[in-house]
Amino acid sequence: MPKRSRLDPAVDWIRLETTDEDWKAADPGLLTGMLAELHLIRAFEETVLELAGEGLVHGPAHSSIGQEGGAVGSIIGLRSADGVNGSHRGHHQFLAKALTHVSGGRFDTGALVPDEVDTVLQRTLAEILGLAQGFCRGRGGSMHLQWFEAGALGTNAIVGGGVPMGAGNAWAQRHAGTSDLTMSYFGDGAVNIGSVLETMNLAAAWRLPFGFFIENNLYAVSTTVQEVTGEARLSGRGPGFGIPAWQVDGMDPLAVHLATEEAAERMRAGDGPAVIEAEVYRFFHQNGPYPGSAFGYRPKDEETSWRGRDPIERVTRQLLDLGAMTQQEADGVREQAVQAMRDVASRLVEPDPESDGKRRIRPDLWPDPAFVDVGIRGDASELEGVRTLEPLDHDGETRSGRFVDAVAGVMQHRMEQDERIVVLGEDVHRLNGGTNGATKGLAKAFPDRVLGTPISENAFVGLGGGMALDGRFRPVVEFMYPDFLWVAADQVFNQIGKARHMFGGDNPVPLVLRTKVAMGSGYGSQHLMDPAGVFATSVGWRIVAPSTAADYVGLMNTALDLQDPVLVIEHIDLYPLTEDVPVDLDYRLPLGKAAVRRSGDDVTVLTYLSMVRHALEAVEQTGVDAEVIDLRWLDRASFDWDTVGESIKRTNAVLIVEQGAQGTSYGGWLADEVQRRFFDWLDQPVQRVTGSEASPSISKVLERAAIARTEEVVAGLERVVAGMGER
Amino acid sequence: MASVVRMPEVLANVTEAAVANWLVQKGQTVAVGAPLAEVETEKAVVEYAAEVEGTVLDLLVEEGQSVAVGEPIAVIGAPGEESSEAAPSGDAGIAGGAEPPVAADRAAIDEQAAAPEPETAPEAAASPVAGAPTALGAPHEGSGGAEEGGRRAVSPIVRRLARERGVDLARVPGTGPDGRVVRRDLERFLAGQPEPQEAPEPAAEPAPAPQRSAAPEPSRAAAPDAARFDEVPLTGMRRAIARRLTESKTTVPHFYVVGDVRMDALLDLRAQLNDGGDVRVSVNDLLVKAAAGAFKRVPDANATWAGTAIHRHRTVDVSIAVAIEGGLLTPVLRDVGSRSIGDVATASAELIDRARQGRLKQAELEGGAFSISNLGMHGVKEFSAIINPPQSAILAVGAASARPVVEDGRIEVRRVMTVTLSADHRVIDGALAAQWLAAFTDLVEHPMRILL
Structure with a gap:
């Protein structure tokens, strides 16, 4: 008979519920702010559905009606410098962050919509309609809402796809010496996807100030959470990774707020990530203005029961009970929100002169079609004035050495010159420079900036992408073999490659991805591709493929200068070659110059x-x-x-x-x-x-x-x- | 269903052509792309390939017979047709056996006559070998790609250059894969170089190592005579030489005047010129220059026959015969009369050099009324040359050798060279030729006058 003893998770897994005492203790200004944001988001979403019903929203309109409480409760207490990113159903997350940024979370119930709030509403709706004045110039639409200034890092149409990038933002916040945090929002459907689980592991390993906020609305489109997991209490994912977890009623914004406060305290203190699971309910189907019951996957009485727990009604009732607000004031908040959205919509749409009783987008508001490819990548103006050198013409001093030593050498030199550079990848910090010696000496010289990663390419390259978007660091990510790009394809191509363009074309993504072609090494079918073709036919990446050590130095220096993602391809056949390299490792090879x-x-x-x-x-x-x-x-x-x-x-x-x-x-x-x-x-x-x-x-x-x-x-x-x- | 093969428009605007040689026999099975005949026009001999596969049912014209472009020249039966309709060769009945194929021919010809005018298709007209499309059926699977359906493959750069330079691509043979006309073909055409010996590989597969270096291997003929000779396929250059010189010798009324020229003064002058000079002057350069001087004195000889008129040339342009591997070329030195001897020497050396490298342009091979052919370096005492049409004269130069010469009644030893002028009597009469030769002799024997 074996001896058996019970093991417990090393971290807490808590259900948090509010009491009347909590409501009484809460700052009335906070509660009023919550109500204001809830109403503004509700009126906004109603407007979106109304316009969608008129065929004026191109593409899906994923309404958040019913589940605003989770986003508002968790975000209203955040700083502008804190980051949030979100999912395809992200209007409420984006609006909560943007509204909190412009209002500080405090609203005057008599004048609910000052100009800056009005502007946020208009630019957000414009974005969802695909108009030039939108936050992303109409490129992003409903599912890609980004406003860096407000800490809204971008919502994401790939389920769970934004999570690794959010972790990169958190890494940058922590390593820049701030106590800021990042919260990433995703649903019950995303909780089982690799991006999320890999990032939980990585964030916990590196103790990142990163919140995994699960909006558990019970349905992934029409599939119930019980159908797809053996542990439907989704916050249970956290403790397995060593991440403390909170489960709260998402229809209670105060409960969400309090759980977030507890989690944020840990995160800001450097104790690592947190999981918050908020149980919420979307009143409508996946998209459009009809309830889920109309599609037969959930019963009407379930919908009625959740509608009875509407977060707006909950907060209103509590404010009335506390005597902090009158019914007339509460009605006024709703009326002002509705009116504000009516005004916003009227600025973006107009009666259609060709179709009686219908509306259309005001034609002058569309983006210029010529804008289609603008901002896929930067204009390379960052290279102006850099000192270039053509190794073919160089007659200065050179040093003879192995190609692979030039790889490590130029990186060491750059890291000495530029503190922003961070190297990450599998085993890059060990084995005297990784599996091939290409990072030799770096870990010793810069122990905090050479990060050995778990075997999770999708998470760590995505994390690099988040660091790049933040801009305070310059990630240099290594894929041990090029074929791993398939493992990480979402982050490499859907996220990093598209991030700049998709969100409007302005935000740089300075990331270097190194990998080595290993054909001839006997590593077989899954390790020996040349990635150039796949990257060249995918949008957003620049690619260099140096054939000499001297070129490698100059091309890597230019790659590190660029504000774009750059793939640097190496080859194991080149590593052992002995070649002459200019002694001065600071020279750049000009962009776009062949030899x-x-x-x-x-x-x-x-x-x-x-x-x-x-x-x-x-x-x-x-x-x-x-x-x-x-x-x-x-x-x-x-x-x-x-x-x-x-x-x-x-x-x-x-x-x-x-x-x-x-x-x-x-x-x-x-x-x-x-x-x-x-x-x-x-x-x-x-x-x-x-x-x-x-x-x-x-x-x-x-x-x-x-x-x-x-x-x-x-x-x-x-x-x-x-x-x-x-x- | 039998197909009628019609005389192709080998060159644009050529109205008539002859079957120089049939390359197939009646009853023979042919594949698409197999050579049917050598078709000859005034300017070219072109191998004409089958565009349909099948059996040769009839050859309608005899070798050497000229017919109008578009006339039927052969009938090819569709695959399988031979079994029922082709006459078995030999003794299968003189009357009955021969009749059916002819009937089939007629039917095919009638049917063709009812078909739309094939010549209206511009691509067909532009093609030297495809000519009027004759196939009645759809193109056969596996047929030679480039010229299938009468379309001729021409590389994009060739199309562009031909457009820019006004070259009629129909005149440019293609040697690229599947007969594609490629840049080299155009360059060769522009340089007036003959086409290469071999038809291109019908390369469905990439050719292995390029084997273009040497002349084609002589192949053992399959005939019973095989043991007695090796058959060397004709090169384009060989064909051109054969055609042009046969035409010249058979149609131009040649006559010859011969003279001995004392060379001592000229050879001394040459030695002085080359003593420390930058440019090396050859004997031939001086002879070219002397010839130009002779034409200056006897301008009526500087003329050519143009059928309805005589063209009298305003400058003296002298062709020099240059032996190259596999044949000879005759590049033209322009306006020799007004050029210095040094200039002539330089230009001559350069032309000879490029001729041997195969890098002459077509224009450099055209024009002039006169050639010099010098075999003196081979020790030839004298010879007579065939006029290079459309020129009217050629000077054959033998070796200068020490010979006894009577001067002032005494025998002296002098270096003497025998020259033979071949002249076209349509343009140059005997007295005129004699005047020219006297002027030439005087200049060679008093070479300082050459330099004036």
């Missing part, structure tokens, strides 16, 4: 990374008079069309050379661009060298057969020669 590694007249070979050497070898072996261009910058925005175009106009033939598998290859988009830009200059189809269709296998022979090296470039050059006709 002609060999001049020639017969064919333009476009290549990058380790394939530059293979291409040069192949040219040597075949004797083809090829011009070999080392692209250096691979993304659409940074591509050196001047150099490439000049060459193609001379050679009239193009061979794009890369190492990896066909499907996710880089050259596809490039071949497309080349043929459209230079069709009349081409003498033959754009030729390609890639690996095979399969991802490289572990078997040495099959791996070699799956990837391109010198021999495949030779074959590619021969195809080009065959295409040139007879001499």
